[in-house]
Amino acid sequence: MTDFKNKTVIITGAAMGLGLATAEELASRGANLTLVDYNETELNKAKEELAGKYPEAKFLTVVADVSNEDAVKNYVEATEKEFGTIDGFYNNAGIEGKQASLVEYDINVFKKVVDINLMGVYYGLRYVIPVMQKNGGGKIVNVASVGGIRGVMNQTPYVATKHAVAGITKNTALEYGRDNILTNAIAPGAILTPMVAEAFREVNPADPKAAEAQYASRNPTKRLGKPSEVAKVVAFLLSEDNGYVSGQIIAIDGGESNIYGNS
Numbered sequence: 001m002t003d004f005k006n007k008t009v010i011i012t013g014a015a016m017g018l019g020l021a022t023a024e025e026l027a028s029r030g031a032n033l034t035l036v037d038y039n040e041t042e043l044n045k046a047k048e049e050l051a052g053k054y055p056e057a058k059f060l061t062v063v064a065d066v067s068n069e070d071a072v073k074n075y076v077e078a079t080e081k082e083f084g085t086i087d088g089f090y091n092n093a094g095i096e097g098k099q100a101s102l103v104e105y106d107i108n109v110f111k112k113v114v115d116i117n118l119m120g121v122y123y124g125l126r127y128v129i130p131v132m133q134k135n136g137g138g139k140i141v142n143v144a145s146v147g148g149i150r151g152v153m154n155q156t157p158y159v160a161t162k163h164a165v166a167g168i169t170k171n172t173a174l175e176y177g178r179d180n181i182l183t184n185a186i187a188p189g190a191i192l193t194p195m196v197a198e199a200f201r202e203v204n205p206a207d208p209k210a211a212e213a214q215y216a217s218r219n220p221t222k223r224l225g226k227p228s229e230v231a232k233v234v235a236f237l238l239s240e241d242n243g244y245v246s247g248q249i250i251a252i253d254g255g256e257s258n259i260y261g262n263s
């Protein structure tokens with residue numbers, strides 16, 4: 001297990017779900033962490049819990065909405081000021097939007113999904129990359145989705161923005177590999193986080209557990225993924241063990257995205 005001692009990593013969407021699970025994985029390995037989220041209450045709760053459990057890790061919390069360019073610039077500057085450098089960036093914050101067909105989709109929700117899932121990811125890269133260039137390199141993990149590889153019924157803006165994240169990842173790897181910056185994206189399937197629990201409530205308000213069981217039955221593993229299983233992959237991609245993986249969209253989905261036909 002690679003040590004993250006003296007390594008500084010920024011995690012967006014760190015207050016819960018996949019961001020929090022990676023924060024815990026890296027904190028357990030002694031990292032300096034900037035935890036970014038727009039939910040101040042949950043962010044402070046997460047930091048308190050992690051700081052109590054992992055005294056060898058260091059924490060900075062920054063309340064920021066990643067769709068606000070100035071707020072993104074600020075979390076990058078605050079990290080440099082506190083820790084002096086940025087070795088890793090987990091560009092994770094994202095929202096699902098609503099479940100609705102393409103024609104009926106609420107335009108304002110559509111634009112919000114684009115602002116957070118696409119522009120938020122872009123702003124992060126725009127401000128983190130120059131710091132990594134100055135400091136001789138770094139590792140970036142963007143968060144796409146199986147919805148960044150395949151279509152998903154009734155989730156057009158989510159699918160569109162996650163395909164865009166896959167594209168941005170390939171271009172970042174292409175343009176900044178020469179600066180010793182390795183950039184990848186993960187494409188999680190259904191991982192049981194608050195976001196996915198909410199999606200099951202929307203699909204079947206009367207019985208979200210039934211929606212969850214039906215979803216799990218389609219997966220080759222017959223279960224949903226755990227946030228900790230995603231965190232281990234992200235930690236590898238951000239670590240010194242990763243020397244040459246770049247520009248990849250890595251599915252973490254129990255094999256589900258390869259299915260064609262019955263499972």
Ligand SMILES: NC(=O)c1ccc[n+]([C@@H]2O[C@H](COP(=O)([O-])OP(=O)(O)OC[C@H]3O[C@@H](n4cnc5c(N)ncnc54)[C@H](O)[C@@H]3O)[C@@H](O)[C@H]2O)c1
Nearest residue numbers: 013015016017018038065066094145188190191193194195
């Ligand atoms: N859980 C899954 O199965 C799954 C699958 C594929 C992709 N993803 C992606 O993983 C990422 C994390 O998802 P999750 O399931 O952990 O979600 P979640 O809703 O459980 O947690 C997301 C966190 O991000 C924060 N956040 C959302 N928008 C923000 C913004 N504009 N600025 C700052 N913070 C913001 C939330 O407050 C929350 O703490 C998202 O990009 C999501 O699309 C998740």
